[in-house]
Amino acid sequence: MIKIWGRVNSVNVQKVLWCCDELGLPYERIDAGLQFGRNNEPGYLAMNPNGRVPTLEDGDFSLWESNSILRYLVMQYGGAGHPGSGRPAAGHDLYPAEPRLRASIDRWLDWTLSTLQPAERSVFWGMVRTPAAERDMPAIQKAADACGKLWQMLDAHLEGREFAEGKAFSIADIVLGAYCRRYLGLDGIERPALPRVQKWYEGLQRRPAFQRHVAPALT
Structure with a gap:
């Protein structure tokens, strides 16, 4: 194990x-x-x-x-075609081998680390891990506005899409979805309208694994 x-x-x-x-x-x-x-x-x-x-x-x-x-x-x-799996293919491939699709998935994984997480961090720490009396709300909202612009990028990308990349759920959805919980799940900040992100995120919220590991209260 x-x-x-x-x-x-x-x-x-x-x-x-x-x-x-x-x-x-x-x-x-x-x-x-x-x-x-x-x-x-x-x-x-x-x-x-x-x-x-x-x-x-x-x-x-x-x-x-x-x-x-x-x-x-x-x-x-992860299933058939992956070394060491020893199991038949699952209903979907979380990390498809096709080069363009895999590279597109990798793009979002890299983007969350290089761009989204640094922008998100001060908002999360300011709203969740800082006592309310000590919060610098103008600074937090300024950081939230910067995050909002990043989520608008994903919102535009999701036009006509059910998932972040390809026609199936992938690790791109896992990574983006975990950070989206930390953005859409916060009270007390202003956010731009994100209709496509909201619809995509609602689909993720129905997944049992999301409910077990990502949905619990932010601490």
């Missing part, structure tokens, strides 16, 4: 847990990070010198960076 090190309220851990559930993949999760510590201990740093979560252990193989973990899980365990 694989091990996933990380706390359940980390968006990057949530992505990995969501993916595991979509694959029907058993795992053991071990609390690490923030109040749980462990991520700065020598044993953890030997697996992940960044000292962040999540970290994946699969036998003698360890891997860090959440989006890389998603790719690995699907390639290793």
